[in-house]
Amino acid sequence: MRLPGRIDAAIAVLTDVEERHRPVAEALKDWGLSHRFAGSGDRAAIGDLVYDALRRRSSIAWRMGEETPRALALGAVVFHWAEPVESLNQLFSEDRHAPEKLTESELERLQAASEENMPEAVRADVPDFAAKELERVFGTAWVEEAMALGGRPPLDLRVNVLKAERDKVEAQLARFDVEKTRLSPVGLRVPPREGARRHPNVQADEAYQRGRIEIQDEASQLAALLAASGVDDSGGQILDFCAGGGGKTLALSAALANRGQIYAHDADRHRLAPIFERLKRAGARNVQVRQPGEGALDDLDGRMDVVLVDAPCSGSGTWRRRPDAKWRIREDALQLRADEQEKILHAASRFVRPGGLLVYVTCSLFPAENGERVAAFTEAQPEFQALDLAPAWDKVTAADKPRWATPAGLVLTPASTATDGFFVAAMARQP
CATH class of the missing domain: 3.40.50.150 (Vaccinia Virus protein VP39)
Incomplete structure (x- = not known):
């Protein structure tokens, strides 16, 4: 699948989540089962797009002027995946799996929308009541803290010191670009990926199968x-x-x-x-x-x-x-x-x-x-x-x-x- 097909799939998943009030993981699983032609890379990219749209739902909706699944998916791919707006319509016209072409209003929003004058709770991408709770904890830093909750997470691993040493496991998993965690003396981290790049499937690796690592933040x-x-x-x-x-x-x-x-x-x-x-x-x-x-x-x-x-x-x-x-x-x-x-x-x-x-x-x-x-x-x-x-x-x-x-x-x-x-x-x- 190319990007237009992945966007269309993300819109379908977000629509399913909204209309049926169900967890994203379930909606993504069902979409994959009913679209078996999609490879693992496609499914991962669609999942990333859906999750990014939800992480920044409030701010994307503010910039797009609406909170529809289509607006969220388009906003995520342009605002957070840095896909050029000018190329989207051309890509959409060349792919039979693409969503409908961008409207004039969508083009204008995607090209001109900025975060200027955006309310704090919207920029923070949290519900209003949560904004109040976070401000109680973090004071004037609450927006900064809330925005970080909307970023992509790393993949953290705990080295099982009953079976292995951290330095040796780090060398074994070097192809995954792992690095030592800053605070945990037994942790390794695969940094957050950008765009459609997915985290490695460490559970298929020998280190996991033999009990040398566990997935744990x-x-x-x-x-x-x-x-x-x-x-x-x-x-x-x-x-x-x-x-x-x-x-x-x-x-x-x-x-x-x-x-x-x-x-x-x-x-x-x-x-x-x-x-x-x-x-x-x-x-x-x-x-x-x-x-x-x-x-x-x-x-x-x-x-x-x-x-x-x-x-x-x-x-x-x-x-x-x-x-x-x-x-x-x-x-x-x-x-x-x-x-x-x-x-x-x-x-x-x-x-x-x-x-x-x-x-x-x-x-x-x-x-x-x-x-x-x-x-x-x-x-x-x-x-x-x-x-x-x-x-x-x-x-x-x-x-x-x-x-x-x-x-x-x-x-x-x-x-x-x-x-x-x-x-x-x-x-x-x-x-």
Whole structure:
């Protein structure tokens, strides 16, 4: 497929997403199944165009004067892929798979539209209520931080030090243009691609198949390393209370060099299901999986050195990876999430031993899910006190503390740390 056909396909996918209110990943999968003539490169380029249109939906619509799927796709390819407007109509006329030729109005918008006088919330490409939440966290820097959430993400890999060394894996994956992550001592990064260039399929590589690497954003790696720093050299006892598919469990196992004991638990057994194969591939031997069920964790009461709570959240810190979620979220959903997070924190806290740590993590940037939850929890359970993570950060990264670090927690962002948006806090249980 050539560019005109890819644009037409992107318009069709965006229309499907809008009309059927469904996730982009599902719409792209269905399009691919019904258009089997499209190669993997075509499908990747169409996906990139759809995601770029959604990452910058608000600003593209403002410049185009309308928010239709066609306007979003055309705006993305011109404003963000730098395709010359003058060549589009010629390309459209030469390709039977192309959308209709540009109208005079579209030509004018694409040629003349600028960001001058664009409202801040539009330039930030976030919903209005999210703009208010982000301003509460970042003050006058909120637009800069929000715009970074609209960029393309890198592909981050965590080197599994149970099986490999970072330098050797970097050499093995040199053809992918990998580079060492700046903060995580076990990370490698494939930088964001431009235009229709896609990330490599590292899961097909020997390094992945043999368990030497895992796909994991640098912020998630750091969260696990910070949690692991709360135990001594013997490894200690760690409960990953919301383990999901096991990404942080695997990182904890490697950080502890298979010492100590990690318990992986999740309330949803379906989310937990992939962990068994992943543990086997990674060579993680210090992990015990605890399936959900009555009394499944009773024997761990008050015994854990560290309890890690990677709480369900809005996912606002990962909007550059899931831009469709940015436009589906509603303000009232934040309160529902906050209530759920509060219940999870209280449920997890009983497993922390006196002198142990409760580590709270979200991939959100909203204070209602982050600092406010920590403050509410420590007020309700005064035996827990917020711990300054600066010493642990220095130990893990040997880097200056993040721009948005406070004694109550660390906020990582695409703009300030070049990671996904994450919040990490630690609360110590008094002896």
